[in-house]
Amino acid sequence: MNTVIKMLITLSIIGVVSGALLSQISGWAAPKIEMHRKAATEKAIYLVQPEAKNYQKVESVDFELYKVFDENENTIGYALPYEGNGFQGVIRLMVGVKADLNQLVGLEVLEQVETPGLGTKIVEDDFTGMFEELSAEPKVNWVKGAAPDDPNEIQAITGATISSVAVVDIINKGLEKLRSAEEGGNL
Amino acid sequence: MKKQVTLAQEYVKGIWDQNPVFKAALGLCPVLAVTVSAINGIAMALATTFVLTSASLIISSIRKLIPTQVRIASYILIIATFVTIVDLVMKAQFPELSKALGPYIPLIVVNCLILGRQEAFSSKNSVGRSVLDALGMGTGFLIALFVLGSLRELFGSGTILGVQLMPGFYEPWLVMILPAGAFLTLGLLFGAANSYLQKKERTEKNFLIDKYLKAKKEAEETGEVK
Numbered sequence: 073m074n075t076v077i078k079m080l081i082t083l084s085i086i087g088v089v090s091g092a093l094l095s096q097i098s099g100w101a102a103p104k105i106e107m108h109r110k111a112a113t114e115k116a117i118y119l120v121q122p123e124a125k126n127y128q129k130v131e132s133v134d135f136e137l138y139k140v141f142d143e144n145e146n147t148i149g150y151a152l153p154y155e156g157n158g159f160q161g162v163i164r165l166m167v168g169v170k171a172d173l174n175q176l177v178g179l180e181v182l183e184q185v186e187t188p189g190l191g192t193k194i195v196e197d198d199f200t201g202m203f204e205e206l207s208a209e210p211k212v213n214w215v216k217g218a219a220p221d222d223p224n225e226i227q228a229i230t231g232a233t234i235s236s237v238a239v240v241d242i243i244n245k246g247l248e249k250l251r252s253a254e255e256g257g258n259l
Numbered sequence: 260m261k262k263q264v265t266l267a268q269e270y271v272k273g274i275w276d277q278n279p280v281f282k283a284a285l286g287l288c289p290v291l292a293v294t295v296s297a298i299n300g301i302a303m304a305l306a307t308t309f310v311l312t313s314a315s316l317i318i319s320s321i322r323k324l325i326p327t328q329v330r331i332a333s334y335i336l337i338i339a340t341f342v343t344i345v346d347l348v349m350k351a352q353f354p355e356l357s358k359a360l361g362p363y364i365p366l367i368v369v370n371c372l373i374l375g376r377q378e379a380f381s382s383k384n385s386v387g388r389s390v391l392d393a394l395g396m397g398t399g400f401l402i403a404l405f406v407l408g409s410l411r412e413l414f415g416s417g418t419i420l421g422v423q424l425m426p427g428f429y430e431p432w433l434v435m436i437l438p439a440g441a442f443l444t445l446g447l448l449f450g451a452a453n454s455y456l457q458k459k460e461r462t463e464k465n466f467l468i469d470k471y472l473k474a475k476k477e478a479e480e481t482g483e484v485k
Binding site: 078079082097189 | 326328329332336350354433437
């Protein structure tokens with residue numbers, strides 16, 4: 073019985089001391105971590121909406137969405153962080169869309185764990201550049217091996233078709249969500 | 260048992276004689292996973308060394324207070340506390356590095372190198388010796404991760420610590436930054452370390468044999484003179 077009590081006391085003391093220590097450290101670190109996260113989001117918003125001068129989080133929808141404004145405070149579009157499955161793991165994108173939701177402005181890949189050297193080409197400007205001013209009507213399409221003909225098409229990366237198509241799918245799903253929010257009058 | 264080991268030896272043994280990676284083959288999960296570049300290897304090794312040293316310090320100083328039945332649970336609690344500290348500090352101060360190392364920082368908790376040293380050393384030795392042992396093991400871990408990370412970065416990306424070292428026409432070997440490259444490089448390093456050691460042992464043995472033969476010969480010669 074004595075041993076049991078001693079065991080309980082020892083573990084409790086260690087637990088309490090480490091809990092107290094960690095809450096101190098966490099209190100110091102949490103605002104900094106939040107700041108970094110916010111800075112990264114802000115940087116991505118201005119990258120996908122180069123003409124934006126200001127932005128505001130849209131509170132009326134149940135997903136993360138930012139409305140961006142030009143210097144006269146007119147709404148010029150949206151920045152939508154959206155994620156989905158890639159080849160090996162989650163791909164997280166920041167999609168810049170015009171206010172009518174029918175044309176993309178720009179694209180940034182925030183997070184990905186694709187195959188190094190092949191799938192990771194989706195973060196390069198050669199790939200993301202194809203989405204600039206791309207028509208999204210009725211949705212974004214992709215072609216393989218040939219130059220795209222239609223204004224809503226991009227060319228998939230050779231050797232990384234799955235990753236390229238995953239990006240296109242994520243964008244389309246994000247746009248779908250955005251459009252249904254618009255129809256519901258929530259934007 | 261009387262200790263024959265000097266304090267300096269307590270530190271030095273972790274660097275080569277009992278190197279956690281090349282000799283004990285401990286903690287290979289982060290070794291293989293994060294060494295795509297030299298900087299990742301260094302960061303991982305420093306984080307591990309911090310956790311190892313702090314845990315050794317605490318555990319060796321309270322080793323007589325912990326009941327044997329709950330020692331592993333206590334070690335894990337203490338180790339987990341320090342790992343969480345490292346994780347939070349890295350996220351707050353070095354967000355880029357923290358992102359590159361991903362889940363491998365929280366996973367230091369289950370690194371068998373750390374728990375192994377607590378069980379094998381800190382729970383039985385004085386505070387000073389435990390800290391020296393932890394620092395030595397950490398240094399050995401750092402060397403191993405740096406060598407592995409540098410080699411993989413050199414062949415896989417043509418750089419070391421981000422500095423271009425390979426000529427422009429060099430086509431990076433993709434396999435080196437993939438998991439297979441980690442296994443290949445580590446295997447070759449194991450082989451190199453072992454063959455060096457065997458050679459050293461052989462030279463020492465030959466030296467002793469030569470010495471013995473020489474002495475025997477001299478004895479015979481002097482015997483003849485008599």
